[in-house]
Amino acid sequence: MRAGPSQEDIRRHNLGTLLRHVHLGGPISRAELTTKMGLNRSTIMALTSDLTAAGLVREELPRETGRAGRPSLVVRPESARVYVFAFDVGPDRLAVARVGLGGVILDRRETARERGPFQLEELAGTLAGFARQMRRKTRDDTVCVGAAAAVSGGVRKADGVVRFGPNLLAEEVPFGEELGRRLGLGLPVSVGNDANLAALAEHSRGVGAAVRDLIYLHGDVGIGGGIIAGGHLLGGHDGYGGEVGHMVVNPGGRACGCGSHGCLEAEVGERALLEAAGRVGPGQHGRDAVRTVVEAADRGDIEAQAALSKVGDWLGLGVANLVNIFNPEMVIFGGMLREIYLGSAAQVRTQLVLHAMAPQRERLRLRTSSLGDAATLAGAAELAFAHVLADPLEVLARANA
Amino acid sequence: MRAGPSQEDIRRHNLGTLLRHVHLGGPISRAELTTKMGLNRSTIMALTSDLTAAGLVREELPRETGRAGRPSLVVRPESARVYVFAFDVGPDRLAVARVGLGGVILDRRETARERGPFQLEELAGTLAGFARQMRRKTRDDTVCVGAAAAVSGGVRKADGVVRFGPNLLAEEVPFGEELGRRLGLGLPVSVGNDANLAALAEHSRGVGAAVRDLIYLHGDVGIGGGIIAGGHLLGGHDGYGGEVGHMVVNPGGRACGCGSHGCLEAEVGERALLEAAGRVGPGQHGRDAVRTVVEAADRGDIEAQAALSKVGDWLGLGVANLVNIFNPEMVIFGGMLREIYLGSAAQVRTQLVLHAMAPQRERLRLRTSSLGDAATLAGAAELAFAHVLADPLEVLARANA
Known part of the structure; x- marks a missing residue:
């Protein structure tokens, strides 16, 4: 049992919480953020400035307020700039999406597959190929901050190795490692069970919110x-x-x-x-x-x-x-x-x-x-964004390095 | 999603964490506490002083250190002074214990009962009677900081009402409320399912620690x-x-x-x-x-x-x-x-x-x-201590008021 958090931990937590509000709830005014987070205006302003400088959010005047007085600035996710790759390996299809902060699907590839076990190299090659195609179409100022895959099967928490499932030939498949190597983005690929990730997606932005x-x-x-x-x-x-x-x-x-x-x-x-x-x-x-x-x-x-x-x-x-x-x-x-x-x-x-x-x-x-058939892919995107939300500045610093 | 904790929240958390170490692990030196909690010596000293002033712990020189230099003071729970009442309502027996901080059973009453539904007033009366007997034997400087009961049955989280179980006559039994009234200590009585509380006890200080x-x-x-x-x-x-x-x-x-x-x-x-x-x-x-x-x-x-x-x-x-x-x-x-x-x-x-x-x-x-047959009673004691560990000073202030 450890002591409570340091000032630095709290700042990290607050940055992550603010970003999570924007990521899950969409554009939100500074005034609403002060209420939802229980912080004063100057603290919200400082946190927003940090996230803006990191390129994760931007602030805009609201379109129409209908109220007198100076309107509260609206904080929006930089969905077109900051994105992750989400992969879905189902028994009947493979899907890859480029998902912007805020959960926006920016681009997507999908292919049907024959049922039965896959060859790890071939599978990872196909998925990485889709990702590369999408990446070639992005603007220079975009930044990929994470990648994650949903697989039909059991995933060992300690190292992301896939242990069982209808698509597996071997008993221990280092799928995330192989996919990460093929992607060549210098990013680890997190792997999760498809139903677990779909549950997470429904809990984050679906019927179970x-x-x-x-x-x-x-x-x-x-x-x-x-x-x-x-x-x-x-x-x-x-x-x-x-x-x-x-x-x-x-x-x-x-x-x-x-x-x-x-x-x-x-x-x-x-x-x-x-x-x-x-x-x-x-x-x-x-x-x-x-x-x-x-x-x-x-x-x-x-x-x-x-x-x-x-x-x-x-x-x-x-x-x-x-x-x-x-x-x-x-x-x-x-x-x-x-x-x-x-x-x-x-x-x-x-x-x-x-x-x-x-x-x-x-x-x-x-x-x-x-979320229907998009639930597993949406869950993979949430898994990929998880470490950005846990420590926004560190992640951005690394991605921009 | 709220912002991170305030300085006051962190102090409360740290006091609770230190007290939890002492409560679950027994006497522990200040030096060990600095390691386990990741805080420096002066912060540990300040926290310990607060808990000592509140009468929850005391500090002593260790019996034998075997090392040169000034020995680190050992922090002990005030087990004889600070206690809770734990109740266990099983299908075959009723048990009541006075349990000191640190989990020490200071006194205990038990009686077999015939199986079958109970009358709420009679049951609460019997249990409160046992508690009164034990209370009469305590010294003047002791303080009761909580009370909780384990019952064989389902307990509604919102209000502690017992909803089902082998001992129930009615569909909604406000057992904690009735027992609290009969005890007359001005303390609420928390109620939990016996298996849940036994699980908590095994997890806190049993085979599942x-x-x-x-x-x-x-x-x-x-x-x-x-x-x-x-x-x-x-x-x-x-x-x-x-x-x-x-x-x-x-x-x-x-x-x-x-x-x-x-x-x-x-x-x-x-x-x-x-x-x-x-x-x-x-x-x-x-x-x-x-x-x-x-x-x-x-x-x-x-x-x-x-x-x-x-x-x-x-x-x-x-x-x-x-x-x-x-x-x-x-x-x-x-x-x-x-x-x-x-x-x-x-x-x-x-x-x-x-x-x-x-x-x-x-x-x-x-x-x-x-923990064997003591598991349910031990779990009730942990439930009774839970709010002391969540906010040690507030509880003590109220108990001494």
Whole structure:
């Protein structure tokens, strides 16, 4: 247990907090900042000056105030100048975006990929190639301050090595290291689990903004989870926290890729739904195939309805377990689970009533992702910006050096 | 998002941190404090003087240093002078302790009780009576700085009202308020779930000290849980977090008191074990009955062994689920689960290998509670001391007023 912060620590914290307001909330007047941060005007002015000098924000007169007197200057993020690279390695697609401070997508590349394991060199080469293309189009005064990737799989906290996932060939993949080398920007590439990062994005600027206790469930080939507990991402001892897809809901049930049986992922994942709906065979996978089942059920197809109902029951049981364990304020369904939840909300709610304790669920809200397919990429961008927000001046000094 | 702390906030934080070192670690030299807290000698001296003047600590020459030169003064908690009342309302017993700063039990009363719901007034009256008896025996210069109770049940964070539990008659029991009134000390009584508080105690001064991610499982009539994630107790939105006993591990399994079926509590709780072992009938309940089964299994009783094995399988599956979800560093078995785990560790470990992902469990440690039956009471004491450690001087000023 250490002593409280030094004056220098507090200045760093205050600069980061001011920048975070601008980054997450957009343009904001100095007057509002004094209220939100609980600091006086001269301190806000000094902090803003530092961030302006560092090229992170700029100050402008507001367009129209409608009030008499001198208007308070508005602080805006330098979105076009300061940016990060965000990467998303999903089972079916690769995506790269150049994201400006404030969360603005400035440029973006995406490509579909065949399912199955990847070759590390090839993958990193493709992603770095996209980034280079985008970088060539930037103006000279822009500065890249970070890079991060969302991967479908487990990421070791200590060193960012990817340990498991549907795309992996090896047991320990130093993906961030390889991508960083190929990017050649002299920047480390942070790596995070896709569902964890999507949870972070929904918590920062999505449907879960201002919600301190939420569970984000992400459906892709499998089921991932990201948990925000008391305002913080639940990482666990080594960084593998949130793997709710491998909670056993049906002992002795369907075989799971992890070697166990009856995992939430095995009973609710894409394959469970498509098999239950009798849709097996070439081309029967991915988001479109899932959407087809949900649409067929909507139109009255009995087989599709039965499949959704079965999958919805297991999904509801899984959610009930998580509600008992976490007492969250909100559960968010994202990725493919968005469609599945919308098609089986009645089953999910019934299972909640049957299996979740009343006090645990009486103030619970069930929601679908508001960032949609952009959630994982947005989460990677937030991860890339994290160290800028932790110490704005140090980062800028390094980037400009 | 607010600005960083003021000078006054930092002083309060530093006083609290110094006191926490003394409270949790025992007597410590000023020299060690400078190292642990990262402050210089004069600041440590000033902080210590403030706490000494407030009567919270005292400074003494060390008994023997074995080194040349002027020895560093040792700071000790004023354990005999500054104390709290800790209450424990379990299904089978009531306990009250007077606990001195530093966690020393100065005095203690305990009584067995019949299982079943209690009358609020009668319960609060009994507990307050014990506290009064102990208070009459204290010296005039002692000061009670807090009171807290551990209850078997769910406690609403907002107001400390008990919402559910095996001992409850009503749906909303203002237990802390009633006990506070009966105590008549002018102090509020904080209330917490027993498993949550036991987790806090094991994390503060038990087998889980210095472990930032742990799951404590508490067995009594039912199964409760307390989860420390990233160093913080997982409370959830309303305070009901950690109810792992109502995670469904066996859909359609044994009926549970909560209305669901196949909950961890229904498959692993005291009744599941005793029924599986053929021990039903009057007097067949409580810790002694459970111990008898475990001892019989140890002696080779086939029926007892089969019962433990069955219960151990479900316990292991539940632990595997929690390990996948949380990736904890440690799982601690407390209360009656201590005996059950010791009697079925092989089953638990086998289920972990079958159902928990390898990266999630490769650094996991399974342990039994080191505080034993004192864990819940110790946790209540920590809860009672919490506000003293948050702001030592304010609390003392109020207590002495």
